[in-house]
Amino acid sequence: MAIGQSLSDQRLSTGIPGLDEILSGGLLPGRAYLVRGGPGSGKTTLGLHFLSAAAPEEAPLFITLTEPVAQLQNNARRLGIDVQHIQFLDLSPSPQFFTEVETYDIFSPAEVERAPIAQKITETVERLKPQRVFLDAMTQFRYLASDAYQFRQQVLSFLHFLKERNITLLFTSEASPETPDEDLQFMADGVIHLRVAANTRFLEVTKFRGSDFASGAHTCKLGATGMQVFPRLLPDVMQARLSSEQISSGVPELDALLHGGIERGTITMLTGPSGVGKTTLGLQFMKEAAARGERSVVYSFEEEVDIILERCEAVNIPVRSMMAAGTLQITKIEPLQYTADEFARLVRRDVQERGTRLVMIDSIAGYRLSLCGEDLEAQLYALGKYLQHRNVTVLLIVESAEITGNFRVTDGHMSYLGDNIIFIRYLEIRGEMRKAIGVLKKRLSDFERTLREIEITSQGIRVGNPLSNLRGILSGTPEWIAE
Amino acid sequence: MTQYNESAQSALILTVDANRRNLEVLAQVLHQAGYRALPASTIAAFDQALEEPISLALVDVSGFGSNIWQCCERLRERAVPLLVIAARNSAALQQASVAHGARSVLIKPLVVRELLGLIRSLLQ
CATH class of the missing domain: 3.40.50.300 (P-loop containing nucleotide triphosphate hydrolases)
Structure with a gap:
C-alpha cells in the first residue's frame, strides 16, 4: 500500500x-x-x-x-x-x-x-x-x-x-x-x-x-x-518472494511425503472432513516452528482456545509451554465481532509488530460465517497474498463436507488460493476405519503421489509408509492390489 | 451595501405591523441602513407615534381591520409618505392603498435591497 x-x-x-x-x-x-x-x-x-x-x-x-x-x-x-x-x-x-x-x-x-x-x-x-x-x-x-x-x-x-x-x-x-x-x-x-x-x-x-x-x-x-x-487490504503489487526454504513438519515420514516440507511463504490448505485432525496437523508445523524459535498464530473461528489446548496437550504438542515462551498465540475470533478489514488489520499487526512467521486460519468456513462485510473470499485472497509477500507461511484449514466417498478438495472455488493442498481422509480398509494423508498439489516442488497412513496418538502424529498396494483410494473404499 | 452616517440626524421611520417579530426584524434592517425605527403594533400605539416627527411610514396592513385605512388617511393629512405592505396582492387592495395615500404596495416577503432603495428615493 x-x-x-x-x-x-x-x-x-x-x-x-x-x-x-x-x-x-x-x-x-x-x-x-x-x-x-x-x-x-x-x-x-x-x-x-x-x-x-x-x-x-x-x-x-x-x-x-x-x-x-x-x-x-x-x-x-x-x-x-x-x-x-x-x-x-x-x-x-x-x-x-x-x-x-x-x-x-x-x-x-x-x-x-x-x-x-x-x-x-x-x-x-x-x-x-x-x-x-x-x-x-x-x-x-x-x-x-x-x-x-x-x-x-x-x-x-x-x-x-x-x-x-x-x-x-x-x-x-x-x-x-x-x-x-x-x-x-x-x-x-x-x-x-x-x-x-x-x-x-x-x-x-x-x-x-x-x-x-x-x-x-x-x-x-x-x-x-x-x-x-x-483500511481494506488490497492485494499488493509487490513481487512474491519465492523461497526454496522448506519448513519441516517434525515428522520424518510426513516430510518425505512433502519431499522435504512446505516452503516458507506459501499458502497451504489442509483439507479433510470434520474431526480428522487438520488443526492438529497444522499445530504440528507450529510445534516445529517453535523449536526453531519462530512465532505462530492460530486464528480460531470455531473452537474455543481451551478445547484446542486440551486436545493438543493430549497428543504431545506442548501448546501451553509454547504460549508461555511466546512462540504461539491462539486467538479466538468471536462470530460477527469483526469485519474482514478489521480481521486483516489484526493479522497484519501480529505480523508487523510481533514478527509472526506462521499463520493458521481455522477454518475458511468459519471465516466466511463469522466475519461481516462483503466480498469475503476476495478479502481472504488479499490477506493470503499480503502474508505471502511478507514471507509468512499460511495454513488454511478447509473442512470438506463428505466424511468418506468421492473426493472434493474444497467447497466453492477456494482451491486456487492454495500453493499446496494436503488432505487427510478416512479410509475403510478391511472393515476398519483408518486415516490417510496425501498431497494433491505442491507448486514449488514435487511430492509423493501415494498416500500414507496417519495416526494421531498420545505420542504425537505418526505417519506410516506409503500405501502403495492400495487402489481406488480416492473413492474412500480402497482395495488391496493382489500381487 | 449601505452607508451608515452617524453624524447626520437619521430619518425616523414609523413601522406599523401587528406582528411584533416583523417589527423587530424591520427595525434591525432599518438600523443597519442608518435609520431610526418607530414601531407600532396597535392602533393606539400608532396614534401616539403620530406625535413624533416621522419622515416615512411603512404600514403592514395584514392583521388589522379596515380601520387601518383611517390611519393611512391621517398620515396623508400630515403629508407623511407611506408604503403599504401586504401578504398578497389584489386589485382591491391596490386600489384601497392608493386611495388612502400609499405611494406603493409591497408584497411580502420583501427584498431588503429593494425596500431600502425605495425608502431612499422617497426620503430624497
Whole structure:
C-alpha cells in the first residue's frame, strides 16, 4: 500500500489512524473536505476526531448549525474524545425559537438569518484564527439561500475565505435522495462517504485532489472510543518472494511425503472432513516452528482456545509451554465481532509488530460465517497474498463436507488460493476405519503421489509408509492390489 | 451595501405591523441602513407615534381591520409618505392603498435591497 510516499507534502492527521492510512497519510492542509452520509453514520464523530487531533495552537474550531454545543461536548466526552482545546461556535437554533409565538414573514429567512450567521462565523474565525475548522452541517446554508445559485456562490465564497487563511475545513452534508448534494461534492477538494449497510459501516473516499488514496469501501466501527477505520487490504503489487526454504513438519515420514516440507511463504490448505485432525496437523508445523524459535498464530473461528489446548496437550504438542515462551498465540475470533478489514488489520499487526512467521486460519468456513462485510473470499485472497509477500507461511484449514466417498478438495472455488493442498481422509480398509494423508498439489516442488497412513496418538502424529498396494483410494473404499 | 452616517440626524421611520417579530426584524434592517425605527403594533400605539416627527411610514396592513385605512388617511393629512405592505396582492387592495395615500404596495416577503432603495428615493 502506498503510505505517505511523497513525504515533501505535509499531512494533517484526521485523528483516526485507519483513515489517515486511506488518505495516504492524512489530509492536505488548507483545503476543504466534505464528509457525507445519512443520519447516524458518524459524520460528527469524525469531525470531533479531526479537531481533537489538532495541537492546541491550531485553535480547532467547531461550528455547529444543528446540535447544541452542550450535547456535542457530552457526546465527545462519552467517546473519550478530548474537547478541551476545541472552541465551539453555536449557531444552532435556541429553544426560544420554538416557543416564540410569532415568526416574521416580512422578509424571507434567507435575508434575515444569513447575514448574522455569516458575520458570526467571520468574526469568530478572525478572532480565534483557527487552523482546523469543522462545520456541521453545510447543508443548513441551503435553507438560507434564496436559490441554488446563491447557495453555490455563498459556499464557494466561504471556502475561499477559509482557504485564504490556510484553514483546513471539514464540512458535513446531510444528503438524501430528496436533497442531493452533488454541488457540494464538486466544490470540495475531497469527499469522504460514510454509509451503513447490512449492519456494517463503510467509509469510502471518492475524491482527494492532489493526493493518492486507497479506493473502495473500507469498514469502520463506531464504538465506545469513537470511530475506527479498517483500511481494506488490497492485494499488493509487490513481487512474491519465492523461497526454496522448506519448513519441516517434525515428522520424518510426513516430510518425505512433502519431499522435504512446505516452503516458507506459501499458502497451504489442509483439507479433510470434520474431526480428522487438520488443526492438529497444522499445530504440528507450529510445534516445529517453535523449536526453531519462530512465532505462530492460530486464528480460531470455531473452537474455543481451551478445547484446542486440551486436545493438543493430549497428543504431545506442548501448546501451553509454547504460549508461555511466546512462540504461539491462539486467538479466538468471536462470530460477527469483526469485519474482514478489521480481521486483516489484526493479522497484519501480529505480523508487523510481533514478527509472526506462521499463520493458521481455522477454518475458511468459519471465516466466511463469522466475519461481516462483503466480498469475503476476495478479502481472504488479499490477506493470503499480503502474508505471502511478507514471507509468512499460511495454513488454511478447509473442512470438506463428505466424511468418506468421492473426493472434493474444497467447497466453492477456494482451491486456487492454495500453493499446496494436503488432505487427510478416512479410509475403510478391511472393515476398519483408518486415516490417510496425501498431497494433491505442491507448486514449488514435487511430492509423493501415494498416500500414507496417519495416526494421531498420545505420542504425537505418526505417519506410516506409503500405501502403495492400495487402489481406488480416492473413492474412500480402497482395495488391496493382489500381487 | 449601505452607508451608515452617524453624524447626520437619521430619518425616523414609523413601522406599523401587528406582528411584533416583523417589527423587530424591520427595525434591525432599518438600523443597519442608518435609520431610526418607530414601531407600532396597535392602533393606539400608532396614534401616539403620530406625535413624533416621522419622515416615512411603512404600514403592514395584514392583521388589522379596515380601520387601518383611517390611519393611512391621517398620515396623508400630515403629508407623511407611506408604503403599504401586504401578504398578497389584489386589485382591491391596490386600489384601497392608493386611495388612502400609499405611494406603493409591497408584497411580502420583501427584498431588503429593494425596500431600502425605495425608502431612499422617497426620503430624497
